[in-house]
Structure formats: C-alpha cells, structure tokens
Amino acid sequence: MAGVGGVVGGVILDESVLLASQQLQHPDSSSSSSHSSSNCASFQPDAHFLLSKLRHSNIPTGISYGPGLEAHKVSILKEVATQYSIHCFILDASSIDDTTREVKLAWSNIGGCILYLVSNKKRDIYPKLSKCGWLITILNVEGSSACENSSMVYINKLQELPLTICHINRKAIGNSVVTVGYIMKPSREEDFAKRGAFPMYPTQDGLMFVPLTFELPLSPQLQEVDVVLHKATDEIISIDLNSSLQSSNTITYSRGMQELQRYMEHHLDLCVIDPLNYIYPVLDRLKIQHILLGLEDLKTRGCRAIRGANFLKVDDFNQAGLIQSLSEAKLALPSIVKPQVACGVADSHSMAIVFRVEDFKDLTVPLPAIIQEYVDHSSTLYKFYVLGEKVYHAVKNSTPNADTLMKLSGSNELKPLVFDSLKSPPTTKGNPNSGDGNSSKATDHCIDLELVTSAANWLMRKLELTIFGFDVVIQEGTGDHVIVDVNYLPSFKEVPNEVAIPAFWDAIKKKFELKRTT
Structure with missing residues (x-):
C-alpha cells in the first residue's frame, strides 16, 4: 500500500x-432513579x-x-x-x-x-x-x-x-486529474452512481467525482472542483411563464441552488455542465416547439422529414375561436395536451388526450398549455441520447394509435384520457402494434439514423447542451420522424453501461478541455 x-x-x-x-427511560422506573x-x-x-x-x-x-x-x-x-x-x-x-x-x-x-x-x-x-x-x-x-x-x-x-x-x-x-462536483436529487444520483458513473477514485482518463451537498457551505466544496455537473431542474420551486425564460428571474430555485447559481456567476472560469441559461428552453414546451420548427430543412436523400409536432399554445381552454385556432395550427383530434412547463414543478407531466372539442372546457391540465398533434406511431418510441459528440438510441413501447385510444376512452362518450406521462401513460394489453420489436412497423429498421443524427447535431449546436435527450416517433403513412419531447441530462439508462458511462465521462472531459482553451 x-x-x-x-x-x-x-x-x-x-x-x-x-x-x-x-x-432510554425504562417505563417502570422513576426518573429520579440512577438505574432508570x-x-x-x-x-x-x-x-x-x-x-x-x-x-x-x-x-x-x-x-x-x-x-x-x-x-x-x-x-x-x-x-x-x-x-x-x-x-x-x-x-x-x-x-x-x-x-x-x-x-x-x-x-x-x-x-x-x-x-x-x-x-x-x-x-x-x-x-x-x-x-x-x-x-x-x-x-x-x-x-x-x-x-x-x-x-x-x-x-x-x-x-x-x-x-x-x-x-x-x-x-x-496533481493537475492530471479533473474533479467533477455533482448535485442532483438522491434518487437520480443513486441511478447514476450504481452504474459506476460517479467514481471517487480517478478513472483511466483522469476524472474523479465528488458529491456536492447543500448541507455544508458551498464555497469550500466548489474550490475543490474543476467541473460542476448539476440537474438544476431538481431544485426548481416555481417557474413564471408570464415573462421570458431567457432570464433566470423567471425561475425560483431552492436556497442551495441559488447559492450555487451566484457562485457560478462570479466564477466564470468554472466549467459548468451546463450553464443554467442553456437549459431554460427545455423547461418551456412552447419554446422547444418553436426551436424545432428550424428542423424543416433537414432531409435525407430519401426525402424523409424530421420535424416537431404541430402545436398550439392556449391560456384558456374556453377561449373564443378555439376550433379555428386548431385548424390554423394543422391540429386534428385526437390531440395531446401538455402543460407549457416541461419539468421541475408539480403537474408538469399531467397530460390529457382529447377526442372532442367540447371536452377542452373541463380539462384539468395546468395552464398555460400546449395542444400538440397526436401522431399515430405503432406504439413505438425511439429515445435518443446525445452525450457530447456521441448519439445513442433505444426503442421503447409507447401509447397506441388513435383508434385504439378511442377504445380505451369508451366507444360512446370518448372522454379525455388524463394521465401522468412519467407514471401511467395510456396503454392497452394485447395491442397488435405493441412496439415489442416483432412487428414490421416497429423495428429498428424503420428509423432513419442518418436523419436523426443530423437532427441531434443540429439540436446540440442550437441548444449548446452537452448531455440531453429527445424522443422520436415515426408517423404511419408519411414516415415523418416527429420529435415529441426534449429533456436535459436524462438517465440514458437504456444504453448499456459499458457504452454509456465512458461516453458520459468523455463528454464531460471534452467540455472541460474546451472550456480551458477558450
């Protein structure tokens, strides 16, 4: 040793x-007894x-x-x-x-x-x-x-x-080791750590991880690290959508996260993955939808398109002219309704699939909301992960096509399907388009990896994020690749550890080296 x-x-x-x-006091003894x-x-x-x-x-x-x-x-x-x-x-x-x-x-x-x-x-x-x-x-x-x-x-x-x-x-x-201080909620940290993502003993490429805690003064902790890795969305208390998310003033963080934010603002030489203002677009579904409009120029030689879903922002489900607004936004029913706030606060994943216009008026989805095109996609979702310069994907089961959803809702009343997208998305047992990989419509061969990789690189440049993910579905009939969600610092748990963790480390190391040279 x-x-x-x-x-x-x-x-x-x-x-x-x-x-x-x-x-501990014995229940049968007097408090004055020396043997009590x-x-x-x-x-x-x-x-x-x-x-x-x-x-x-x-x-x-x-x-x-x-x-x-x-x-x-x-x-x-x-x-x-x-x-x-x-x-x-x-x-x-x-x-x-x-x-x-x-x-x-x-x-x-x-x-x-x-x-x-x-x-x-x-x-x-x-x-x-x-x-x-x-x-x-x-x-x-x-x-x-x-x-x-x-x-x-x-x-x-x-x-x-x-x-x-x-x-x-x-x-x-000495200076050959790069120390990464990380902060995120315990359950998320456990998911990363048990995969070997946060070693305190230096890795072969010279990374060493240390947990940051708000239970101790932050400044002495941060003086020991070269890189800060955070999941700031875990520390959001509220988001004000009445003003632009370009400003951090619209987000109220926990006291500890506010302290970290102030430190980062006063130590611009510190490498942060990623700066807080870079993650603001992924907190706002409306902002992401507008960003995705820029994908329309990306096509492969096969002329397949990759795009965001058609959408409409609503501040009131009873607003006048809703039917006309839906038509102008190229939205047909059923449509999926999501809160404009994408993460970090309660009910941000409370959603509904609506089949009739009259059912918008009693909807419980938090406002403001985004009404988004529901794409028939054979119950197959492609989850893409961008780790620095590398792009990975996994295939997952998803919600069924519209005709099956109608059966779930009830053939006569077609009531809205209200659900939490993280816990209980609408599914059906025995769905022939289950997306299990056996259907010809739901295999990896359907996805145009060249097209989606181009989109991933475009998003990386546009968002300036180091580690992020997005979900793609393939529209039946047209073959359009539709991006339906974008998120910051996902778990990428579907990617095997032996592939994902080195890529994760490499993304952090390269971001640090880039920061050091600029």
Missing part, C-alpha cells in the same frame, strides 16, 4: 463515528449519507469495531454492512497486524492507502496504524477545523469525508 502521501484507495469507518448512543435508563445504540443519520456516497464510488469501504463491542451494536453494524455491500473488520490496538492482513486479502487490488475514520476516543490505535501506511482521519475534534498534517486529517462532520478524499487525491495526483 502507498504511504500517506498517496491517493485514498480504501476507506474504513470505525464504529465510534457510526453509532450514536442515547439514554439504559444505553441504546442507533446509527448516525449522516452515516447513511456517507455510505450511500461511498457505496458505488469505486473505493473499497469497510466498517470496523472492537472485539468487546456489545452484541446488539455489532448486529446493527453488520446489518448496515449487508445493506451497503461492504466489509466488516474487527480492529483494536491488540489486533492491528491481523486486521491489516485481513484488509489486504479482502482488497487485494487496492490502489492507494487506507483512510481510517475514527473518533478521538481511540488515540491508542493511531500510532501503529500510521506506521502501516493508514491515513488516520479524526472526526469531531473540538476547537479544530477541517485540516491535515503529515499523518492525520481532521474533519468536523461525516458529510465532509467525500470532499476530504477528493482533496487528498487531488494533492497526490
């Missing part, structure tokens, strides 16, 4: 920083935060405890170790040699030193572990701020450890 000056190749968390003791309470261990809430970050970090992680620890506490630790798929080691001053051998066997391919996080109550264990090349990191030293010396590191909170690892590794490796 490398000495203290090397990168952190493994992390061991001592039970003294993971378990919290609390006094007993110690009960619980797991520190911040420890779950830390373990969730380390779990998929590409850094081996373990928990240690002394041989005399109470059985119920050991049980808690082992349960947590199983939950996070990490090792458990028995460690005290008398068993250091045995434990270090066990760690080497468990982590035979470790690429750096062991960082051992422990409380200052176990000082007797520090010297010998330091001699073994372990980096002793001490939590909660009263009166101390987060700092380091030649053999020890001091931190005040468990949440500081990922940033501490980042700092140590940057110092050991």
Whole structure:
C-alpha cells in the first residue's frame, strides 16, 4: 500500500463515528432513579449519507469495531454492512497486524492507502496504524477545523469525508486529474452512481467525482472542483411563464441552488455542465416547439422529414375561436395536451388526450398549455441520447394509435384520457402494434439514423447542451420522424453501461478541455 502521501484507495469507518448512543427511560422506573435508563445504540443519520456516497464510488469501504463491542451494536453494524455491500473488520490496538492482513486479502487490488475514520476516543490505535501506511482521519475534534498534517486529517462532520478524499487525491495526483462536483436529487444520483458513473477514485482518463451537498457551505466544496455537473431542474420551486425564460428571474430555485447559481456567476472560469441559461428552453414546451420548427430543412436523400409536432399554445381552454385556432395550427383530434412547463414543478407531466372539442372546457391540465398533434406511431418510441459528440438510441413501447385510444376512452362518450406521462401513460394489453420489436412497423429498421443524427447535431449546436435527450416517433403513412419531447441530462439508462458511462465521462472531459482553451 502507498504511504500517506498517496491517493485514498480504501476507506474504513470505525464504529465510534457510526453509532450514536442515547439514554432510554425504562417505563417502570422513576426518573429520579440512577438505574432508570439504559444505553441504546442507533446509527448516525449522516452515516447513511456517507455510505450511500461511498457505496458505488469505486473505493473499497469497510466498517470496523472492537472485539468487546456489545452484541446488539455489532448486529446493527453488520446489518448496515449487508445493506451497503461492504466489509466488516474487527480492529483494536491488540489486533492491528491481523486486521491489516485481513484488509489486504479482502482488497487485494487496492490502489492507494487506507483512510481510517475514527473518533478521538481511540488515540491508542493511531500510532501503529500510521506506521502501516493508514491515513488516520479524526472526526469531531473540538476547537479544530477541517485540516491535515503529515499523518492525520481532521474533519468536523461525516458529510465532509467525500470532499476530504477528493482533496487528498487531488494533492497526490496533481493537475492530471479533473474533479467533477455533482448535485442532483438522491434518487437520480443513486441511478447514476450504481452504474459506476460517479467514481471517487480517478478513472483511466483522469476524472474523479465528488458529491456536492447543500448541507455544508458551498464555497469550500466548489474550490475543490474543476467541473460542476448539476440537474438544476431538481431544485426548481416555481417557474413564471408570464415573462421570458431567457432570464433566470423567471425561475425560483431552492436556497442551495441559488447559492450555487451566484457562485457560478462570479466564477466564470468554472466549467459548468451546463450553464443554467442553456437549459431554460427545455423547461418551456412552447419554446422547444418553436426551436424545432428550424428542423424543416433537414432531409435525407430519401426525402424523409424530421420535424416537431404541430402545436398550439392556449391560456384558456374556453377561449373564443378555439376550433379555428386548431385548424390554423394543422391540429386534428385526437390531440395531446401538455402543460407549457416541461419539468421541475408539480403537474408538469399531467397530460390529457382529447377526442372532442367540447371536452377542452373541463380539462384539468395546468395552464398555460400546449395542444400538440397526436401522431399515430405503432406504439413505438425511439429515445435518443446525445452525450457530447456521441448519439445513442433505444426503442421503447409507447401509447397506441388513435383508434385504439378511442377504445380505451369508451366507444360512446370518448372522454379525455388524463394521465401522468412519467407514471401511467395510456396503454392497452394485447395491442397488435405493441412496439415489442416483432412487428414490421416497429423495428429498428424503420428509423432513419442518418436523419436523426443530423437532427441531434443540429439540436446540440442550437441548444449548446452537452448531455440531453429527445424522443422520436415515426408517423404511419408519411414516415415523418416527429420529435415529441426534449429533456436535459436524462438517465440514458437504456444504453448499456459499458457504452454509456465512458461516453458520459468523455463528454464531460471534452467540455472541460474546451472550456480551458477558450
């Protein structure tokens, strides 16, 4: 193993920083009795935060405890170790040699030193572990701020450890590593992290990821990173569509995101994927529809067209002349109705498919709204992902054709189909056009990849986004390729990890290198 000056190749968390003791009152005892309470261990809430970050970090992680620890506490630790798929080691001053051998066997391919996080109550264990090349990191030293010396590191909170690892590794490796700080909601982070997208240990092409948290001051965290990767839409509180989305003043972010926004505005040399003003168009379905109008000049030699869906913005479903407006917008029924706000707020995915003009008046879709052409597409949706200069796609089942939708609505009344597009889009079992890949109408051969790739490159230049996605359906009869949705920083989970993750890293690295040279 490398000495203290090397990168952190493994992390061991001592039970003294993971378990919290609390006094529980016996119900049959007087509060004045000296024997009226007993110690009960619980797991520190911040420890779950830390373990969730380390779990998929590409850094081996373990928990240690002394041989005399109470059985119920050991049980808690082992349960947590199983939950996070990490090792458990028995460690005290008398068993250091045995434990270090066990760690080497468990982590035979470790690429750096062991960082051992422990409380200052176990000082007797520090010297010998330091001699073994372990980096002793001490939590909660009263009166101390987060700092380091030649053999020890001091931190005040468990949440500081990922940033501490980042700092140590940057110092050991030097300028050859690019550090990416990322912020997104926990469920999204978990989806990316479990695919190996956010390693804290440097990748072969020199990227290292560190989670940013609004629970700690942002400025010290951001000083450690070269690139900020964000999903700002996770932090939107409200959007005002009465003014232009060209201005950030129309979007109200969480307090933490506002702090991040101010930092980015005052540190223009920081590489951001992507600047907040670049994502504003994908928040507004009307703005995206207008942008997609520019696709009309893209055609292949086969003269197939790629376009956005026909659309109409409405501020009131009871507005006068709605029938005429629909006709002028080349909209026939059924049509799909979507909120103008595309993401980030409640009900942005609340939609409806309307079959009769008179049913618009009682519609519950939030206003302002976009009435959009419903394209018969054999229940087949093509999801495209742009990762830097690379374009990937996947085929998914989608909503059925209009005639089948009418059966779902009810043959007599044709009531609007109201649904949440993320949870319960209209489908039908046994649909012959299910888009399962077996139908001649629903195979990969239908898609004109040259045409859609041209559109992807056009959108990349137009939107100036590094990572985005869009959905394409192929209109029955005409063969038109219709883009029905555009979104920022999608999960691209349909693309195999061995393909998607290197492309994801490459897109980030190239964006950083471009920023550095401009």
